[in-house]
Structures are given as C-alpha cells and as structure tokens.
Amino acid sequence: MGLSGGHTRVYDVVQQLAQPEEDMLERFHVDAVDVGRMFNTGDEDWYDITLPTGQEVQFPVWFKPVKQPNGSWDAIDADGDRIATMPLKATFFDQTCFPYLDGYPDDFKDLPRLMPKIHWAGLVHSPWDHAGEPDFWQQLREKALYLRQNTDKALMIVAGCNLFEWGTFLRRIDNFLMDLLLEPDNVERLLDALMEVHLQTLEKFAVLSAMWWILSALAT
Template sequence: MTSRERVLAAINHKEPDRVAVDFSGHRSSGIMAIAYARLKKYLGITSGDIYVYDIPQQLAIVEPEVLDRFHIDVIELGRGFGLEKEYWKEWELPDGTPCKIPAYINLAKEADDWFVCSDDGTRIATQPKDSLYFDQIYFPLENANDLKSVDFDAAFEKSMWTKLSSPPAPLSYDPEGIRLLREGAKKLRESTDRAIVGLYGGNLHEIPQFLFRADNWFMMLASEPEKTHHFLDQLVEYHSKNLEKYLSAVGDYIDIIQFGDDLGMQTGPQMSKKMYDTFFKPRHGCLWKQAKKLADVKVMLHCCGGVYPLLPSLIEAGLDIINPVQTTCKDMEPERLKREFGQDMVFWGGGCNTRDVLGVGTPEQVAEDVRERVRILAPGGGFVFQQIHNIMANVPPENIEAMFNAIHSA
C-alpha cells in the first residue's frame, strides 16, 4: 500500500498492510523544536534549519528525511505553504537553539520576556524567561457587553490561538487567498503519496475561551443560556461561511479535515452530556455534515481529555476520527474504547503514554508500552498511530526512536 492507501484503509475500518503512522500531521501529533533539534543530532542529520511553525507550542516542522526514516504516512496541508525564505525570520529557542519562525509574527522583548503583539501593538501573548511556551494574556471580548453582532475577524486578530494559526496563515479567504490556497494544496497533493490533513479548526467551545477567557465562558454556559445560544449561532455561521470557502479551495486535495474542541479533563468531560447535547452536538453536527457534503473527507476532532461519556453523542453528530485519545484519563482505557466504539470511531492516537512513559521511561519501557497499545487498538483497522499529544522538550531522542521502531513489532 502507499501511505495514503494505508491511512484511508485504516480510517475506513479496514486493516491495512501495516499500522498507519502519523508524526506531525497536525498540531497535536508533533514535536517541540527543542526535542526535534536533539533528535536530528541523534540521527546524524546535519542539514536544514529548525523551523518553528507553531510558536505557542514551539512545534517544529518535521523534515522529509525524518518522516522517511520513521515511515510516516501523514502530512499536514501547511507543508505546502511558506516554502520561500522570505516567509521566515531568525529567532532563538528557550535553550539557545537558533531557529526560524513565521515572518508575520510580531514579536517584542522586554527584559528577558518575549511578547506577541497584534497588528496595532497590543500584547496578546507572553513567554516569560525560562518558559517553553507562549501563554495568552489578552482576551478581546473579556469586557464586551454587546454580543448582538460579534466582529470575529477583529477579535481573532487579538487572540493568540487564532492570530497565530498554522501555515498557510496568514492567507485570507478573499479571492486571492483562495487562489493561493488551491495552488499550494494542489502542488502538495501532486508531490506526495502521504495522506493529507487539512487543519480547519472550527472550534465552538474553545474559541469563546480564547475571546472571553475560560472562566467567563464557563459561567456564561452555566448561567446565561440565551446569550450562549445567540453567540454560538453567530460563531457557527462564521465558521460555516469560511468552511465553504476553505473546502472550495482545498477539498479536492485533502483526505481528512480536522476540527478542534478540547472537551475533557483528567477526570472526565468539562461539561455534562446534557450540556454538550444542548449547546454543541447540533452545531458540531451542522459543521461536520457540511464538510462531508462539500468534499470527500473524513472528519477528525482534536479533543483532549477524558470524553468517554460524550463519545456516543460525537458519533451521532457525524464524527469519524478522534485524537489524541488520551488514555491516561478517566474511563479512557484503550481496551474499553476499542470494545465499545471501535466499530464507529477511528482512534487516531493513544499509541504511546507521553505522560508516564515516553519522557521518563527507558527505551525498552517505551517499546513495550507501544507494542501493548498497538496490540489492542490496531486489529480490524480504525487506528492510526500517534503518541498521546506532542512530544515534549524533555523527551530523549533514543525514546523517540524506540517508539517508532516498536510500532511494527507488536
């Protein structure tokens, strides 16, 4: 099988010739740039710079040589964009490693702290000295009283996660932006036999947290249902219009479209099933069904945490794939998930315990963890391997190599 055929078989619940593998195919299956620099050195790769495409999480672009080395079957649509030198500028990682970051990001430094600024100079995110990440510090709708007609474009310019979205940002959905999206997606499709994931986002529960601040949004959900419904209706309309433009450009060239909404915690869902079904299920369903109508794609949801009680609702809403399958959370044991939902849901993740094993175990312990998880999740298809979320900065390169080497020896 080609890589694309392998992934398509897996996500159609057919067992491929070998386990399909993802590494950096989306923003929660990747690797922090500090760890990536060490991995390259460990593998003896001396060519190429370190490119940080996601500055909040400090994620590196994984180069073709590494993808080939570990037999990776997936690539993210963003790899078709920002290929020229002028799209990047010099920066330095917290450990002093030189790197390149997207040129459009407006950075400022005060003493030893870094700040991301919006176009008008508002500081929207900060990375204090010795921190490995940027944190959002400005919430554009925190003090908003009138939500009758929200200007999402303006608000997104001053919210870290929406302002600093992945390449092909900062392309717009105007005619020229659509043309560039289509051309980049077409070229990438023609250059690879890997399955392509298009990151759309379309977040419904997370974007209000980015705009209002998390505590304010949770209080609104619990105490102001009419206001919440009105806001979410506007957000769905905004996402729906852009989804149509996005898929008109890239729909012929991607295999999976990824939406995002973290709904879980270590101890279970962030909300009751009733609240999810009331506010989010019909709206998720609306967007996911629209995506499938506009293009021949499978719908993936990036959703961290323990969401076992919500899985039936997510399936009913039309979800095909969930990642990163955080099996270390309550009721998320891989055996339970595979037994109860393996016929209806693709588990894109859960392949290695990043919390308790990958960063602190021996290579042998990592390999054993991987083999056991693959043994449970792979039979019958419906599984694409990735570790549980991104590889953190402290993970030894020999453990990363052991993880990928163990996948096919389960």
C-alpha cells in the same frame, strides 16, 4: 540520531512547534502530510533567532516578538495591543487578550474584527498566515492538487473551527465555564455567531475540487 543540516523552523509560534523536515517524515514512515507545509518554503520566509533557552531556531518573517526587560517575549498586534506573552523559561506563548472578558455585547457584529486579537488567530500558522492574500484559495487549491499528484500520503489541512473553545478564548476559561450554567442564553448567542463566522470559511472549501478528495479520504 546522527542528523546534520536542515533547519529548525518554528511554524506554530504559539505552541513553539517545529515543522518536521522531509527526511524525518520518511525516516518514521509518516503517512499523512499537512498541505500547510507547501507554504513558506523559501529561506526568505524565515529568519534566525535564539530562544531564551539557548536553541538556535527560525521564526516566520512576519513574527517579531518583543523582548521585555524581565526576559519575557511579548507578541504585539498591528493595533499595538499585547495579545500573547512567553514568560522567561516558558516554552510557549500564553494568551493575554480576552475581548469579551467584561461581558457579552448586545450583538456580535465586531466578532470578525476581534477574533485576531486571540493569539490562536492573530498568530496563526500556515497555510492560514496567507489567508489575507487575494489569491489564497487558488494557491491552496494548486498546492493541494500538487501534493495529490506527487505523494501517496494522506493530505490534511488544519481548520480551527471550534466553538466552545472559542468561548474560552473570548471570555477566558473561568468565566466561560460559569457562563455555561449561569448565562446559557448568552452562550447560545455566541455559539451561533461563531458558527456563522466559521461557515463563511468552510464554504470556501466547497469550491476547491481538491478538497473533496481530501475530505473523502479522511472520512473513510
């Protein structure tokens, strides 16, 4: 395509997806933009790394997979648990930690603590990799407002508030599919608990006036 310069920044480390740069959005007349791209915009937010397949890319500074003797890359969380792996010659990270693999607990008080053990949550991409910052919601609002005022593109934000898929994350897909038939009461309890967790996140969107404009645009 005759392209030169720029960066190959892998913003979604689980799926190993690179963020399209601005000139690519314009070249292909992309008419929607993710507010998350307004985060991690500085060179200091990234570092150079060579993938096992030989490509030179950049990873977010918070993501430091550990290369194993067999050539695979493991993602280790703050507790020292292996939560994902990318086998040699693979092109994405597989989940390795399933908190409820051995069965459903009596209650789900520990669910918010365990959810980051799932690589989709523990290795989350922008803007959610900043969700732990005290002023995150204010940052999100300001960046959404800036885009609203400076682009004619539709704005969107990824929010992974899925329910049944989280069942497969926590129990592993083979177990959860059987649970739908064999343990419907436990499935219902889990989905109720997940809904409560997700609502706590979604309710915060309601206080962001910019979000209402985005949601109304998506609904039309």
